[in-house]
Each structure stands twice: as C-alpha cells, then as structure tokens.
Amino acid sequence: MTTTDRAPDLTRRSLGTGRRVRNGLATGAIALALLLAVIPLGLVVYYVIAKGAGVIDGAWFTEDIVNRARRAGGGMQPAIVGTLVVTGAAALMAIPLGVLGAIYLNEYGKQRPLARIVRTMADVMTGVPSIVMGLFIYVTVVLVTKSQSGFAAALALACLMLPVVIRSAEEILRLVPDELRQASAALGARRWRTTLTVVLPAALSGITSGSMLAIARAAGETAPVVVTAGLTFSSTWSLFKPNTTLSMQIFSNASQPFAPAQDRAWGAALTLVAIVLTFTVLARLISSRFAIKER
Amino acid sequence: MTDRPLVNVVAPVDAPPAGYALPGAVDQPTGYGSTLMELSKVSVFYGDYEAVRDTSMPVRKHQITAMIGPSGCGKSTILRSLNRMNDLVSGARVAGRVTYHGQDLYARDVDPIQVRRHIGMVFQKPNPFPKSIFDNVAYGLRINKIKDNIGDRVEEALRGAALWDEVKGKLKTSGLALSGGQQQRLCIARTIAVRPDVILMDEPCSALDPIATSKIEDLMHELAKQYTIVIVTHNMQQAARVSHYTAFFTAEVDQAGVRHGRLVEFNDTGKIFTNPADKRTEDYITGRFG
Amino acid sequence: MTKTLNRPPASTPAPQTDLTTSGGGVWGDRVFAAVCVAAGALVLAILALILVTTTQQSWAALRDSGLSFVTSPRWVANDPDGDGPLGPRFGALALIYGTAIVSLIALVIAVPISIGIALFITELAPRRLRGLSVTVIDLLAAVPSVVFGLWGILVVAPAIVPVYQWIHDLVDGIPVLDTVFGVPVSSGRGYMTAGLIVAIMIIPIITSIAREVFATVPEADKHAALALGATRWEMIRGAVFPHSFGGLVGAVMLGLGRAMGETIAVALTIGAAIQITGNVFQAGEALPSIIVRQWGESAGQHRAALIGLGVVLFALTILINLLARIVVRHAEARMKGAAR
Numbered sequence: 008m009t010t011t012d013r014a015p016d017l018t019r020r021s022l023g024t025g026r027r028v029r030n031g032l033a034t035g036a037i038a039l040a041l042l043l044a045v046i047p048l049g050l051v052v053y054y055v056i057a058k059g060a061g062v063i064d065g066a067w068f069t070e071d072i073v074n075r076a077r078r079a080g081g082g083m084q085p086a087i088v089g090t091l092v093v094t095g096a097a098a099l100m101a102i103p104l105g106v107l108g109a110i111y112l113n114e115y116g117k118q119r120p121l122a123r124i125v126r127t128m129a130d131v132m133t134g135v136p137s138i139v140m141g142l143f144i145y146v147t148v149v150l151v152t153k154s155q156s157g158f159a160a161a162l163a164l165a166c167l168m169l170p171v172v173i174r175s176a177e178e179i180l181r182l183v184p185d186e187l188r189q190a191s192a193a194l195g196a197r198r199w200r201t202t203l204t205v206v207l208p209a210a211l212s213g214i215t216s217g218s219m220l221a222i223a224r225a226a227g228e229t230a231p232v233v234v235t236a237g238l239t240f241s242s243t244w245s246l247f248k249p250n251t252t253l254s255m256q257i258f259s260n261a262s263q264p265f266a267p268a269q270d271r272a273w274g275a276a277l278t279l280v281a282i283v284l285t286f287t288v289l290a291r292l293i294s295s296r297f298a299i300k301e302r
Numbered sequence: 303m304t305d306r307p308l309v310n311v312v313a314p315v316d317a318p319p320a321g322y323a324l325p326g327a328v329d330q331p332t333g334y335g336s337t338l339m340e341l342s343k344v345s346v347f348y349g350d351y352e353a354v355r356d357t358s359m360p361v362r363k364h365q366i367t368a369m370i371g372p373s374g375c376g377k378s379t380i381l382r383s384l385n386r387m388n389d390l391v392s393g394a395r396v397a398g399r400v401t402y403h404g405q406d407l408y409a410r411d412v413d414p415i416q417v418r419r420h421i422g423m424v425f426q427k428p429n430p431f432p433k434s435i436f437d438n439v440a441y442g443l444r445i446n447k448i449k450d451n452i453g454d455r456v457e458e459a460l461r462g463a464a465l466w467d468e469v470k471g472k473l474k475t476s477g478l479a480l481s482g483g484q485q486q487r488l489c490i491a492r493t494i495a496v497r498p499d500v501i502l503m504d505e506p507c508s509a510l511d512p513i514a515t516s517k518i519e520d521l522m523h524e525l526a527k528q529y530t531i532v533i534v535t536h537n538m539q540q541a542a543r544v545s546h547y548t549a550f551f552t553a554e555v556d557q558a559g560v561r562h563g564r565l566v567e568f569n570d571t572g573k574i575f576t577n578p579a580d581k582r583t584e585d586y587i588t589g590r591f592g
Numbered sequence: 593m594t595k596t597l598n599r600p601p602a603s604t605p606a607p608q609t610d611l612t613t614s615g616g617g618v619w620g621d622r623v624f625a626a627v628c629v630a631a632g633a634l635v636l637a638i639l640a641l642i643l644v645t646t647t648q649q650s651w652a653a654l655r656d657s658g659l660s661f662v663t664s665p666r667w668v669a670n671d672p673d674g675d676g677p678l679g680p681r682f683g684a685l686a687l688i689y690g691t692a693i694v695s696l697i698a699l700v701i702a703v704p705i706s707i708g709i710a711l712f713i714t715e716l717a718p719r720r721l722r723g724l725s726v727t728v729i730d731l732l733a734a735v736p737s738v739v740f741g742l743w744g745i746l747v748v749a750p751a752i753v754p755v756y757q758w759i760h761d762l763v764d765g766i767p768v769l770d771t772v773f774g775v776p777v778s779s780g781r782g783y784m785t786a787g788l789i790v791a792i793m794i795i796p797i798i799t800s801i802a803r804e805v806f807a808t809v810p811e812a813d814k815h816a817a818l819a820l821g822a823t824r825w826e827m828i829r830g831a832v833f834p835h836s837f838g839g840l841v842g843a844v845m846l847g848l849g850r851a852m853g854e855t856i857a858v859a860l861t862i863g864a865a866i867q868i869t870g871n872v873f874q875a876g877e878a879l880p881s882i883i884v885r886q887w888g889e890s891a892g893q894h895r896a897a898l899i900g901l902g903v904v905l906f907a908l909t910i911l912i913n914l915l916a917r918i919v920v921r922h923a924e925a926r927m928k929g930a931a932r
Contacts, residue, residue, distance in 0.1 A: 014403030015420050015499070019413040023447055026823055033825035037716055040708025041725055044799075047792045048732050051743045107631035115625055116632060125632045127917055132635055134846065134913035135642070135906065136853025138880045142902040143642040146649045166638055173635065199624035227736025230855035233884050254738045254856075258884075261742045261860055269746060276739045287734045387819060392719055419821025429812035432834055441830055442820035489816065496820060 052280075059277025062270045067278075071241045072256065072271075079267035083275055085242040089250040090282065093157050093236065094226045096246055097164035101225075102218045104165075105172025106207075109214075112173065113180040114202055126177075132170035140166045141231030148235070155237030157250035163231035168221045175217030179210045212293050219290035223283045229254035253279040338363040338530050339384065339500065344398035346379045346388060353379050354563035356398070359549050361500070366522060366531045368541035368571065371551030372586070376563020377534045380551070381502050384532060385421035386414040402500075419446065422498035426505040428485035430477030430492070435460075435469050438477045438488055442496035455495055462528075463491035464521050483514025490521065494529070501525065503533040507540065519544050538587055541571065548574040550583045642906060650900035653893050657682050661900060665689075667866050669886060669894050682897040684904060686866045690783065690876040691905075694858060695851040697787025697872065702794045702851075703844055709795070710802035715828060733796035741857035744789040749780035749861060756784065756873045774871030781863035782875045789857045798847040801920065805839030806832060808924060838923030845916035849909045855880035879905045 019027070070082030108125070116122025144163040149155050183206050191201040207214075229252075237249025253275045260272035339361035346354045354376030361367050361384070369377040379388070386407060388394040400407045407417055430438050439456045448455065456473075460466040465487040469480070477488050486506060493501055503522075507515040522531060522544050535541050541548050548571045555561050567580045578584045647654075654661055664683025713725050756776035763769040776782070809832050817827040863875025864885060877885075883898045890898055 014405055015416075017402075017405060017407070017413060017416045017420070018411045019416075021416055022413055022823070026445075026447070026826070030823035030825040033828070034716065037708045037712045040705045041712050041728070043705050044709055044732060044792075044795055045728055048728060048735070050747070051735060051740060054743055054747055055739060104631045104634060107628050108634065111625075111628035111632035115628055121629075122632070125635055127914075128639055129635050130917050131910060131913045132639055134849045134853070134909055134916075135639075136855065136880055136909055138853065138855040138883055139642065139646070139902050139906045139909075142646055142883070142899050143638075146645045146899065147641065150649070169638070170635060173632070197621050199621050202624070223734060227738065229736070229738040230880065230884050233856075234887050254736060257738045257742050258856055258860070261738075261745050272742055272746075276742050279736060280739060283734055283736060284731075287730070291730070385819065387815065390815070390818065415818075415821050415823050417821075418819050422821075423815075423819035425812055425815065425819075427812055429810065429816045431813055431816065431831060441817070442822075445817075445820070445822050445826045445830065492816070492820065 055273065055276045055280055058270070058273035059275075062274030063277060067274060072251070073267075074240045076260070076263040076265045076268040079270065081271075083253070083256065083271070083278060085239055086251050086253045086256045086275060087278060088242045088244060089157060089236070089239075090226055090252040090254070090279070092244060092246060093160045093164060093232065093250060093252055094222060096158065096161035097168060097225055098218070098222050100161065101165040101168035101221070102172055105169050105218075105221075106176050106214060108169070108173040109176035109180055110202055110207075112177045114198070114206065126174075129170040129173045133174070135167075136230075137163075137167055137228050138230035138234070141234040144231065145234050154247075155235055155249050156247050157236060157243070158246040160232045160236035160250065160252070161246065163235050164225040164228055167228060167231065168225050171221040171224065172218055175220070176210070176214045179213030179217065180206065182213070183209045212296070216290040216294035219286045219293070223286035223290070226286070227254055227279060227283050229258050233258065253282075336363050337361070338402065340399075340401045341380070341383075342399045342401075344380065344383060344396060344400055346376070346383055347395045347397065348391065349393040352560070352562055354551075357565045358398075359565060359568040361530060361532055362547065363530050364526055364528075365546040366526050366533060366544055367547045367549065368545035369532065369534045369549045369551060370536075370538055370541045370586075371563075371566075372553060373536070374561070374563065375551035375553045377549075377551045378504055379563065380565075381504055381532060381534045382423075384500070384502055385418050385423055387418070387423065389414050419496060420498050421500040421502060422493035422496065423502045423504065424486070424489050424493055424506045427509050428482055428489050430480070430485050430488050432476065432478060434474050435477050435480070435488060436473040439491050439495045442492060446496055448496075456491075459491040459495035460488075462494050462525070463487045464517065464524070465491055481514070483510050483517060486510060486514070486518060487521065490518075490525075494525070498529065500530045500532065503531065505534055505536060508536060515540070538575075542575050545571045547571060550574060550578075550580075550586065552582055552586070639910075643903075646899055646903050646906065650896045650898075650903055653682055653896035654900045654903075656893070657897070657900075661897075662688065662904065665866075665868055667882070669890065669897075680893060682893075682900070684879065684901055686868050687877055687879045687882055687901065688904070689868050690862065690878040691852055691880070693783045693872065693876065694786045694790055694862065694878055695848055697784060698790035698794055698851045699844060699848060701788065701791035702798055702847060705791075706795050706798035706843075706847070707802050707840065709799045710806055711828060711832075713799075714803055714806040715824065715832065729796050729799050732792070733800075737793055737854060737857045738860075740789050740793055741860035744785060744857060744861040745781065748788065749785050751780070752785060752788075753778065753780040756780070760873065771870045772872055774869075774873055776873035777863060777865075777875045779863060779875070781861050783862065783872045786858045786862040786876075786878070787872070789861050790851045790854050793854060793857065794847040794850050797850055798843050801843035801846055802836075802840060805836045805843060805920075805923070808839070809835040836923075839920055842916045842920030842923060845912055845919065849912045849916065852912070853880060853905065853909050855884055859884050 066082045068082060068087065069084055072083060072085055073081030112122050112126055116125065141163045144159050144166065148159045148162055152159070187205050187209060188201055191205040196204070232252050232255050236251060236255065239249050239251050243250055256275040257272045257279065260268040260275070263269065337360040342358045344354070344357045345352055357380055369381060371377050382388045383396050383400060388396060396408055402421070405412070431441065433441070436456055439459050440452050443452055443455055457466060460469060465484060468484060477485065480488060507518050510518065519540065522533070525531060533545065547568065549568045550566045551563055552566050553561055554564050567574065567578060567583045569579065574583060575587055578587065660683050662684055664681065665685040666681045666683045667686060668681045670680050709725065709729065713722055717725055753776055759773050760770070760775060763773050813831040813835065814827055817831040822830060858878050859881035862878055862881055864877055865875035866877045867874070869876070879901050883901055886894070886898060
C-alpha cells in the first residue's frame with residue numbers, strides 16, 4: 008500500500024534541508040549574477056559623469072582641441088562634429104542597403120540556398136572584429152585614394168552596421184502579416200509596389216528602431232576609425248578630409264599620463280555616452296510605442 | 303449560437319451545485335470513497351479576472367473523479383489549483399479553500415513543492431524529458447533523494463504504468479523515441495514512481511489515437527486501486543467509461559458581461575449521464591451543447 | 593510597327609482585357625528584385641573582399657616571415673640602431689597567446705554571470721524586475737568599448753593592484769598557482785585587468801543568446817519537473833539545462849569571438865608588453881590591440897605585418913563564429929524536433 012490515511016506533512020520544514028539549502032544557494036547565486044553586472048555598469052556611469060561633467064563647459068562645444076597633452080583648456084568641437092559626420096554618412100550608406108538586403112532575404116530569397124548563405128554570413132559578419140573592418144577599408148580605400156578621411160571611416164562603420172541592419176530589419180519584416188501582402192497583391196499591385204508601399208511602411212518603426220541601435224553602436228566604435236580617419240584638431244564638415252571622433256579622442260587621451268589629457272578623455276566619454284544613450288533610448292521608445300502587433 | 307441558451311443564464315450564486323450531498327456510488331467497495339480532498343467555494347483569478355467562480359466539490363479516495371464541460375469552462379484551471387500549478391502563472395490567485403487530508407493547501411506554511419510531491423500531474427501532451435526512459439522515471443526519485451533500489455522502483459513504476467513489457471529491453475533509449483501513447487504512459491510511470499497520493503490528469507488522451515487511449519483508460523482503472531485520480535476530459539464517453547464521479551462545468555456570462563467558469567453539477571457518474579439534475583448538464587450530455 | 597504599340601489607338605473599339613504581362617511593370621519588378629539581391633549579396637562580397645585584399649596587402653610580410661609569423665614569439669617592429677643581427681622580425685605567437693589568455697579570463701568570468709542573468713530573467717524574476725534586468729543588459733551593451741577601456745585604465749588598473757598583491761600573497765608557495773597568480777605589474781595593466789574589462793563587455797551577448805536558448809525549453813518540460821515536486825533549482829537542472837546545452841556552447845563561442853576581436857579596451861588595459869608568461873597579473877599584448885597601438889608609427893613592411901595580424905584575427909574569428917552559428921542552429925533544430 009503506498010498511501011496512508013495519515014496526512015502527509017506539507018510544510019516547508021518537511022522538504023529536506025539539503026534540497027532547501029541548495030535551492031536557496033542557487034537562487035542567491037543567480038540573483039548575484041545580475042548584481043555583478045549592475046556594479047560595473049553603475050561604476051562606469053558614475054565615473055564618466057563625475058569626472059566628465061567638470062570638464063564640459065561652453066567652450067567644450069565651440070573650440071578646437073588643444074594639441075598638447077599637458078595643457079588644459081580648449082574644446083572638443085572637432086570630435087563632436089567628426090562623430091556626427093562620420094556616423095551620419097555611415098548610416099546613410101548602411102541603412103538603405105541593409106533594408107534592401109533584408110527585403111531580399113524576407114520577400115524574395117526566403118529559404119533559397121543563396122538567402123540561407125547570406126543570412127548565415129550576415130550573422131558571421133556581425134562577428135568580424137571592428138579592427139579588421141578598419142584594415143579592410145584602409146587597404147581598399149585609403150591606399151587607393153592615398154588619403155585618410157572621414158569618408159573612409161564612414162565606409163568602415165557602414166560595413167560594421169550593414170549586417171546588423173539586415174538582420175534586425177529582416178526580423179521586423181517577418182512580423183508584417185502576410186494578409187497585408189495578399190491584400191495588396193489582390194488589388195493588382197506588383198511585388199515591388201507592395202513591398203515599398205505596404206510592407207515597408209508597416210515595418211517602418213521597427214526598422215527605425217533597429218537602425219538607431221546600429222547607429223548607437225557605430226558611434227562608439229574606435230578601432231576602425233583609428234586606422235582610417237587620420238587626425239585633425241580643428242573642425243571639418245568635409246567627408247573627404249582627415250577627421251577625428253570622440254572615440255578616437257578618448258583612446259588617444261586615455262593613455263596619456265597627464266591630467267589635462269585624461270580630463271579631456273573623461274569629457275569626451277561623457278559626450279559620447281550621452282549621444283549613444285540618446286539613440287538607444289530613442290530606439291527603445293520607438294519600438295515600444297509603434298510596435299507591430301504580433302498575432 | 304441559438305443552441306447555447308445557458309450562456310445567458312445566471313444561476314443563483316448561493317445555490318450549492320445540485321447533487322453535492324449525494325453519497326458515493328453504490329457499486330464501490332466499502333471503505334472507499336471517503337473524502338480525501340475538498341474544494342469549498344474555490345475561485346481562481348488571473349489578475350482581476352475571475353476565471354472560475356465558487357467551486358465546491360469533494361475528491362474521494364481511490365475513486366476517479368472526472369471534470370467535464372465545454373472549453374473555457376475552467377475545468378483545467380480548477381485541476382491545476384489542486385496541486386498549486388497555478389502558482390506558476392504570474393498574477394494567478396486562488397480564493398476559497400482547497401483541503402487535502404483536512405489541511406488547507408494554500409495555508410501560509412505549506413510548501414507547493416511538497417504539495418506537488420504528493421499530488422502528481424499528467425499533462426495533456428506527453429512531455430517526457432529529453433533523457434533516457436530510465437532517467438525519466440528515476441528523475442523524481444533522484445530529486446527526492448531516494449537512492450535505494452532505484453532500478454526496482456523504476457521497474458515497479460513502469461509495470462504500474464503497463465509499459466514495462468514494451469520497454470524493458472531498451473531502458474537506455476530516449477523517452478522521445480517512444481510512440482505518443484507510450485510516451486504518455488512513460489509520463490504516468492514518472493509520476494507514480496514517487497508514489498504520490500493523488501494523480502491529476504489534464505486531458506491525458508487528447509493527443510492520442512483510440513488504441514492508445516483505451517490502453518490509458520484501462521490503466522486508470524488499475525491505478526485507481528492505489529491512487530486517487532482526478533481527470534479533466536473533453537470526451538464525455540471517456541468520463542462515462544472511466545470515472546466514478548463526474549463534475550460538470552460550464553461557462554456563463556454574468557450581469558456585467560464577464561465570462562466565468564462554473565461548476566453546474568457534481569454527482570455519481572451514473573446519475574450524471576442517466577439522470578442529470580440540471581437542465582444544462584442534460585443539454586450538454588445529450589449533445590445539444592458543445 | 594510590329595510590337596511598338598503598347599496601347600491600342602483610341603479609335604479602336606474597347607479591346608478585350610489584356611492579361612498578358614505588359615513590359616513596364618515586369619521590368620520594375622525585375623529591377624527591384626535585382627537591387628535587393630545585390631544588396632544581400634553585398635555581404636558575401638564584402639567578406640570575400642576582406643579576405644582577398646588584406647591577405648594581398650600583407651602578403652609581402654607574410655611571405656618573408658613564412659610560418660614563423662604564427663610560431664615565433666619575437667615581434668620586433670624596427671631596429672632603430674641598425675645593429676641588430678636580424679633586423680625587424682614579425683612573429684605573432686606572443687600576441688596570439690595574449691589574445692588567448694585574455695579571452696579565456698573573460699570567458700571564465702563572463703559565462704557563469706551571463707548564464708545566471710539569463711536564468712534570472714527567464715525563470716526567476718518577477719515581471720517587473722524582468723524588464724529592469726533586460727534594460728541593465730541593454731545599457732551594458734550600449735556603453736562603447738572605449739569607455740570601458742578608459743574606466744579600466746584610469747580607475748580599475750590603479751585600484752586593483754593591492755587586490756592582485758593580496759591574491760598573490762595568498763597563493764604564494766603553492767606550485768602552479770603562485771606562477772599563475774604571480775607578482776603583479778605595478779601599473780595594474782595586464783592580462784587580468786584586460787580580461788575583467790572584456791568580460792563585462794561580452795556579458796550582454798552571451799546573456800542574450802542564453803536567454804533565447806532558455807526560451808526554447810518547452811514549458812511542458814518545466815511543468816513536468818515541478819509537478820513531480822522539484823524545487824526551482826532542481827527544475828532548472830533537470831529540465832532547462834539538458835535542453836539548452838548545445839545552445840549554450842554556441843553562446844559561449846560567440847562570446848569568445850567577441851572577446852578575441854575586442855581591440856580598444858584591451859589596448860588600453862593590457863599593458864603593452866610583448867612577452868609570453870604564465871603570470872596573469874603581468875602585462876602582455878594581444879593581436880588586435882597591437883594593431884591600433886603601432887598603427888600610427890608603422891610603415892612599409894611593419895604596416896604590412898600589422899595587416900597580416902588582421903588576417904590571422906579575421907580567420908580565427910570567422911571560424912569561431914561560423915562554428916558557433918552552426919552549433920546554435922543545430923541545437924535549435926534539435927529542440928524543435930524534440931518539442932514537435
């Protein structure tokens with residue numbers, strides 16, 4: 008007989024100590040993991056704000072960079088301008104191409120062999136180290152044009168953004184309900200018209216959000232810019248002259264032993280983090296506000 | 303739509319379900335049928351939504367109690383409240399009392415893990431772990447730190463689930479390699495290996511073919527000698543074939559237009575199917591509903 | 593006048609509805625499809641071009657060094673005095689070693705933390721905390737690596753030397769351990785510091801893949817374990833882990849790929865010493881970090897050799913990423929098969 012007429016003890020005490028302790032320890036360890044990620048995030052944000060805020064004043068946004076590691080003062084305008092120019096140009100190249108690529112994958116290629124290869128390779132391409140992308144553009148663009156430039160840096164960033172945009176846009180396009188495509192086709196619209204006038208608008212917010220995240224990531228990239236952009240200490244809006252970015256300024260100033268240079272690095276870091284976070288938060292707002300309703 | 307009159311009927315809230323007080327079926331051996339679990343005025347909420355309202359019924363020892371009714375009537379929800387599986391749904395809350403051996407399952411110091419150890423569950427879709435047949439059955443023993451004679455206990459459970467003869471030569475193969483009906487019996491073996499008191503079955507045959515279904519039904523009769531069984535089923539014939547008691551649930555819409563599940567009638571299975579006390583039950587079992 | 597008229601003249605009576613394809617629309621469809629295919633194929637073209645052009649550009653250096661490019665630990669960029677017996681030498685072994693050690697340290701730290709966070713989000717967290725945790729990970733991913741590097745070199749490295757010293761004193765005299773945790777470098781910049789910083793940076797990617805993997809575990813399996821009276825941890829061990837092993841291996845490999853390619857943060861925190869030592873508290877150098885460090889001062893053969901390092905790095909990371917994707921896809925397919 009397996010059952011008894013006596014009531015079994017159902018209280019927590021009846022669970023073996025070992026099992027209870029093990030469950031408690033595991034739960035604690037799992038929660039601790041999150042804490043271990045929160046601590047460095049909190050510390051980085053704290054230091055960037057604490058050390059960077061003091062450096063930033065009106066001149067920060069208007070003056071050229073002081074070309075002496077020991078000397079304080081000056082501004083960061085060239086790097087701010089450079090970041091905007093380089094990242095903006097990269098976005099203008101990568102986002103349209105990336106969206107077209109995503110349209111290919113989701114609307115035309117689907118599960119065909121070529122599409123599967125492109126999909127896998129786009130995933131793999133997101134794993135290509137950014138420095139390698141910088142070397143690639145150095146070899147194919149800088150050596151050919153014989154000059155480092157903001158454009159070369161933008162190309163490198165565009166190559167980094169492309170697979171990210173393709174994959175995120177494809178995910179969004181997949182959420183667009185097929186009924187929309189069929190409704191448009193039933194009205195006699197051709198595929199390209201359906202895609203451009205029905206599918207894309209339906210996916211617009213998601214694609215925008217994914218692209219903003221890609222922009223945020225690109226704005227913080229350093230290594231590819233270091234090998235392609237050259238260097239300047241005064242502002243230039245031209246794509247075809249050497250340029251500088253906030254990330255480059257952080258990198259070159261951080262390894263200096265002098266306080267004024269280190270201060271500049273912190274200030275540039277605060278500026279960069281502010282730009283990156285703005286795009287990240289905007290991306291999240293857009294995606295949560297205008298998300299396609301999943302069925 | 304016109305043949306669903308009861309959707310708009312609002313039963314008097316305080317009326318106890320008809321037949322509640324009726325004694326156990328006459329053809330049962332004496333000593334069986336004492337009340338093991340009891341639901342009194344149980345309501346289950348998901349957030350603010352009251353999914354099932356005011357359910358009162360007993361679960362009798364070594365008997366098979368069936369819960370039937372149209373989909374959305376809350377029978378599965380009530381079943382899951384019997385071993386606190388509803389705890390896993392965030393926002394779910396149970397009001398009223400569910401007692402087991404007289405103790406309130408939702409009392410503060412009751413551990414849901416211990417509840418589930420004594421009140422096991424078999425699910426709608428066979429869900430063996432991606433492990434070997436042996437390890438599937440041994441899983442519950444291992445987590446409960448039962449180390450002695452695991453092999454014997456596994457064999458006993460597989461025999462108990464009428465699966466031993468089919469798998470004894472291949473205990474090391476994956477549980478997922480079995481047929482659907484065998485998988486479901488493996489899940490039953492996994493459940494009885496820890497020697498629970500009560501086995502809850504949530505539409506255990508709905509994913510199976512008729513032959514596999516009849517094997518499980520035969521098995522239920524065997525299991526009832528040792529265990530108390532509560533089964534939710536879509537299938538009225540199945541309830542009529544296997545159960546001693548039947549609870550008929552339905553969904554109704556209250557004055558505010560909100561849909562709730564509700565227990566209409568609890569009685570001997572024989573009475574429910576031959577002489578139901580409630581018009582709604584009669585409509586359902588004679589096929590005028592659902 | 594054979595087929596030049598697309599439209600019948602206005603004077604003719606209304607023609608039957610023409611259901612054959614008319615030139616213009618089809619043409620539009622074809623052009624658009626072709627443009628899209630080209631955009632997709634661009635990915636393949638870029639990857640192929642990277643391999644071809646960088647290899648070609650670094651060929652001179654690779655050919656001169658031969659196999660010693662990856663087997664020699666000597667990386668001497670130039671010989672300013674001109675009296676060295678051999679002149680410049682480009683052997684990347686010490687750099688490959690540095691990359692390996694930093695990546696290993698980063699994985700050892702990041703993998704358990706990431707799996708813990710993923711479990712917290714998928715299995716443990718109440719709904720409100722879940723959103724918060726996801727936000728934390730998103731923010732961690734959003735901070736540029738150069739900012740982590742800045743924090744690493746100016747805050748972490750100086751502050752962590754006493755900790756390294758303490759650990760060294762603790763294991764002093766114990767064989768192997770007192771070599772691995774040897775005397776720390778005074779600046780605090782070394783393999784360990786770089787590994788710590790890289791660990792923080794790969795936590796988001798491993799966490800996000802691990803979350804996806806855990807999400808594929810069928811709810812039915814978890815319920816089955818719980819219905820047998822398993823505690824939450826027993827459920828995770830019994831139902832979640834067996835289902836997700838393959839996917840987790842993939843996640844770790846993707847993290848490894850990211851760690852190996854991390855350039856700037858490592859360049860700032862690893863200490864720039866080209867050497868092979870078992871002491872993780874010592875300074876070292878890694879493949880990507882030396883490229884940015886020496887780029888500005890390089891020319892000719894030296895620059896070609898730096899690009900050659902990029903080729904090695906590219907090959908390694910592509911290989912690992914490809915393997916990781918295959919492992920993840922394989923694991924997902926198997927899960928779907930199992931869950932039916």
